[in-house]
Amino acid sequence: MPARFLEANEAVALIEPGSTLGVGGMQLAAAPMALVREMVRRRIPIARLVTSPSASLQADLPIAAGLVTEIVSPYVGFEHLGLAPAFRRAAETGALRILEIDEGSLTHALHAGAGGIPFVPCPPGVDLTDIPGVDRELFRRVVDPFTGSEHWAVPAIRPDTVLLACAVADERGNVAFDRFPFTDREMALAARRLIVEVEEVVPAGSLADRAPGTTLPSFLVDAVVVAPGGCHPTEYPGRYGRDEAAIVDYLRSAKDATGLEERVAELVAEDEDAYRARRGGTS
Amino acid sequence: MTDWTATELMAIVMARAFDDGEVVVMGAVPALPMAACRLARATHAPNLEFIVGGSGTVSPEPDHLPASSCGGDLAPAATTLPLPDVVLLEGRGDAFDVFCAGGLQIDAYGNCNLIAVGDWEHPKLRGPGTVGLPFLPNTERSIIYTQSHTPRTFVERVDFVSGPGHPSGPDEERPYRKQGPSLVVTPLATFDFDETGRMRLATVHPGTTVDDVLQATGFTPAPGPEPTITPEPTDDELVTLRAIDAGGALRR
Numbered sequence: 001m002p003a004r005f006l007e008a009n010e011a012v013a014l015i016e017p018g019s020t021l022g023v024g025g026m027q028l029a030a031a032p033m034a035l036v037r038e039m040v041r042r043r044i045p046i047a048r049l050v051t052s053p054s055a056s057l058q059a060d061l062p063i064a065a066g067l068v069t070e071i072v073s074p075y076v077g078f079e080h081l082g083l084a085p086a087f088r089r090a091a092e093t094g095a096l097r098i099l100e101i102d103e104g105s106l107t108h109a110l111h112a113g114a115g116g117i118p119f120v121p122c123p124p125g126v127d128l129t130d131i132p133g134v135d136r137e138l139f140r141r142v143v144d145p146f147t148g149s150e151h152w153a154v155p156a157i158r159p160d161t162v163l164l165a166c167a168v169a170d171e172r173g174n175v176a177f178d179r180f181p182f183t184d185r186e187m188a189l190a191a192r193r194l195i196v197e198v199e200e201v202v203p204a205g206s207l208a209d210r211a212p213g214t215t216l217p218s219f220l221v222d223a224v225v226v227a228p229g230g231c232h233p234t235e236y237p238g239r240y241g242r243d244e245a246a247i248v249d250y251l252r253s254a255k256d257a258t259g260l261e262e263r264v265a266e267l268v269a270e271d272e273d274a275y276r277a278r279r280g281g282t283s
Numbered sequence: 284m285t286d287w288t289a290t291e292l293m294a295i296v297m298a299r300a301f302d303d304g305e306v307v308v309m310g311a312v313p314a315l316p317m318a319a320c321r322l323a324r325a326t327h328a329p330n331l332e333f334i335v336g337g338s339g340t341v342s343p344e345p346d347h348l349p350a351s352s353c354g355g356d357l358a359p360a361a362t363t364l365p366l367p368d369v370v371l372l373e374g375r376g377d378a379f380d381v382f383c384a385g386g387l388q389i390d391a392y393g394n395c396n397l398i399a400v401g402d403w404e405h406p407k408l409r410g411p412g413t414v415g416l417p418f419l420p421n422t423e424r425s426i427i428y429t430q431s432h433t434p435r436t437f438v439e440r441v442d443f444v445s446g447p448g449h450p451s452g453p454d455e456e457r458p459y460r461k462q463g464p465s466l467v468v469t470p471l472a473t474f475d476f477d478e479t480g481r482m483r484l485a486t487v488h489p490g491t492t493v494d495d496v497l498q499a500t501g502f503t504p505a506p507g508p509e510p511t512i513t514p515e516p517t518d519d520e521l522v523t524l525r526a527i528d529a530g531g532a533l534r535r
Contacts, residue, residue, distance in 0.1 A: 026337040026366065027311060027353040053366070054311065054337055054353075054414055075397075077411030080312045080350045084411065091399075091409035100398065102445075103415040107370045123374025125417040128447035134403050180338055180353065182366050213365065237338075237355030 003173025003196075003221035008038040008272055011195045011223040015039060015161045020048040022159030022191060023058040025234060026182035027079055028242050031058040032165040034197045034230030034272055039163075040065045041268050048072060050159050052183050053103035056234060057250070058163075060084040061267075063096060064260045070097035072138070072157070074106055081247055085254035100135040102126050105154045107183055109138075112156035113190030121151040162191035165231050166216075167239065168207070169198040173218035176210045178238045188216055197227040199239055227272070232279060246279060287516050289470035290315065290430065290533040291524060292488055295516045296468050297383070297426060298322035298524075305380040307333040308373070308422065310414055314348040314532045315428060316383035321527045322520065334379070339364040347530035376421035384416055385429045388441040391482050391502045393427060393448030393464030395419070396441035403443055416446030424462040432469035434501035449480025472496045473513060474504065483507035489515055 012035060015021060021039075025031035036058045044067065051059050051073040059076045062068050064086035076087040090096035101109075105122050112120040121142055126132065132139035132152050142153040164184050166175040175196050177184065188194050196216075201224075207215055233246035253259040270278070287295075297319035301307065305328070309316040313335050320333035321344065332342050336352025343360035364372075372378040386395030387410045395416055401407030419425050429436055440451065449463050467474040467482060471491045474482045483505040487496055493510055497503075516524075528534070 028351045029353040029355070053370075054412075073412060075311070075412035075414045077311070079352065080314075083409075087411075088409045092406055094405065100403075100412075102413050102417045104370050104374055104418060107367055108374075111367070123418075123421075124376065125374070125419070125421050125447070128420055128444070129413070129417045130403070130444045131398075131413065131417065179355065179358075179363065180366075182337055182353070183370075186367055235354060237353070237357075239355070241355065242351070 002218040003224045005173065006223045006225055008034055008225045008227065009042065011035065011225045012039045012042055012044060014193060014195065014223060015044050017045050018047045019160035020050060021046045022050040022162035022187045023055060024052055024162065024164035024182070024184040024187050025055065025058055025231070026052050026180070027054045028056050028234050029180065029237050030165045030182065030184070031056060031231055031234040032163040032197050033058060033232060033234060034227035035163040035195060035225060036061055037267060037272060037275065040067065040264065043067065050157055051076065052187065053106060056084065057247070060086045063087050063090050064254065065264045068096060070099060072099045072101055072106070074101055074103045078247060078251065081244065082251050085251060086260055089257065099138050100131045101138055101154070102131060107186060109154045109157040110183065110186040110190045113158040114186055117156055119153045119155045121153045127152055158190050158192060159187070161193045161195065162187050164188060164194070164196045165236065166196050166198050167236065168200050168202050169196065169224045170202050170207050171204045173221050173224050174207050174215060175221055175224065176207050176215045180237050181214055185213070185216065188220060193222045194220060195223045195225065196221055197225045197230045199228050199230070199236060201226055229276065243279070287521055288534050289488065291521065292513065292516060293428060293468050293470065294318040294322060294524060294533055295520050296473055296513060297428060298326065300426060300466050301328050301331055301381065303328040304330045306378065307331065307381045307383060308379045309333065309383040310336045311352050312350065313352045314350060318348055318524060318528055318533055322524050325523050325527070326520070334364065334369060337366050339366050339369050348528050348532040350532070373415060373418040373421055380423045382419050382422040382425040384419055384425055384427055384446055386441070386446060387436070388438050389427055389429060389436060389467070390438050390441045390448065391504070392451045392480050393467070393476060393482060394441045394444045395427065395446030395448065396443045398443045398445045400442055413445035419446045420461065420463065422461070424465040426466045426468065427464055428468045430470060432471045432499045434499065437500045437502065439502040449476060471499055477505045477507060479505070481505040484510045486511050486513040488513045
């Protein structure tokens with residue numbers, strides 16, 4: 001079935017409360033914030049949040065809203081702008097269960113999820129860290145049946161729902177990334193349900209010349225939400241930059257738990273159009 | 284010229300440490316290692332290549348030093364590796380020569396910690412997470428850098444190993460097939476490692492004393508040759524660096 005074009009509130013209603021959610025985007029780029037904001041407005045609880053190798057606000061905001069029980073992520077932070085305040089506080093108070101994982105193990109686990117591979121042995125490196133020792137749920141010992149050598153392995157990851165930001169969708173719901181798909185395609189292929197926010201819609205056939213590896217066919221996409229500028233305050237590389245003032249404002253307001261609660265309440269009280277108007281709209 | 288900043292000196296010291304033809308990888312907040320790579324390319328290492336974090340861009344040459352490792356301003360780049368390809372090659376372990384890394388804590392054996400200060404279950408400070416630092420042992424060597432040279436950053440033993448360094452002590456079996464950490468660069472000094480894998484003071488930056496460095500370091504470095512003064516930037520190095528850093532990211 002081709003993707004359906006939905007409003008953000010209709011799309012996030014597809015997320016089953018208490019399920020596993022994957023969120024795409026890397027560092028301060030291509031976070032599917034229009035979808036994440038809508039999920040926060042509707043207060044959809046997430047049992048397990050899986051991120052790309054490096055998440056920022058798409059992880060910190062749902063944690064700030066108290067919606068996340070546990071997280072699988074190699075990094076939640078804001079690069080040069082600072083640590084992730086809600087993630088940090090929830091980790092330090094024990095309010096969030098963290099399943100520690102590194103970039104390599106996560107990426108291979110998503111690849112395994114995409115390919116029907118039950119688990120995947122980890123490449124060398126993580127065995128010399130303290131990570132497997134604190135995460136016996138995701139890291140188990142396996143014996144290589146060919147050589148007899150022992151390795152750490154992680155299970156395939158298949159999020160129930162994945163939220164991504166792409167550059168464009170055509171009228172049939174095929175979607176395309178611009179320069180940097182990051183690990184978003186691996187997450188998309190591992191997803192049981194895929195919801196994509198896009199900057200714009202282009203005529204059917206317009207994506208024909210896009211390189212393989214930068215697109216996803218409509219039959220893998222469950223819902224498309226048109227959300228110009230929807231990655232705000234993160235950037236969509238090549239289309240618009242980061243709103244660093246807005247990110248710094250979030251980090252400052254989050255210095256204490258009350259500030260975070262106020263920020264979440266403000267978001268819940270307005271819809272995405274009002275949010276876009278308030279931030280002065282880049283599109 | 285003598286009006287250089289400590290950060291500019293760090294970039295220059297790192298640039299000098301790269302060899303021509305090496306492939307360098309770096310992670311988040313790439314401005315400093317990127318400046319070093321571009322300076323090396325512009326001077327003694329024209330065939331050096333570098334990969335900027337999650338973007339997978341190979342040797343991008345924008346007109347400034349980008350603050351983020353995944354931004355649209357990492358252009359133009361000669362080529363770009365998709366991030367999953369970078370992850371594969373970091374595991375393969377023979378494609379990249381130098382890993383530039385840092386940590387909330389760095390210990391006497393070059394282990395890095397980006398995960399938790401204090402007990403992992405009840406951390407005093409929760410860090411952002413380790414991203415790709417477990418792959419540190421898979422490059423031929425690593426260069427550790429930090430803007431924070433304090434006793435809280437430089438500790439005898441990290442609370443959590445998220446980026447493996449040298450094995451801590453002669454009894455521990457050396458797991459490295461490769462060199463491991465070879466150089467540490469801070470705003471005050473540079474360190475190298477002795478044959479047991481313990482950090483030792485190599486040079487102190489101009490205007491800094493050995494005592495300043497020892498006061499700022501939370502462990503006693505291994506004994507070694509008398510530390511020398513880090514050679515100051517040459518006019519050529521500084522002019523070239525400032526052309527790369529037109530936005531002044533290293534002068535703030």
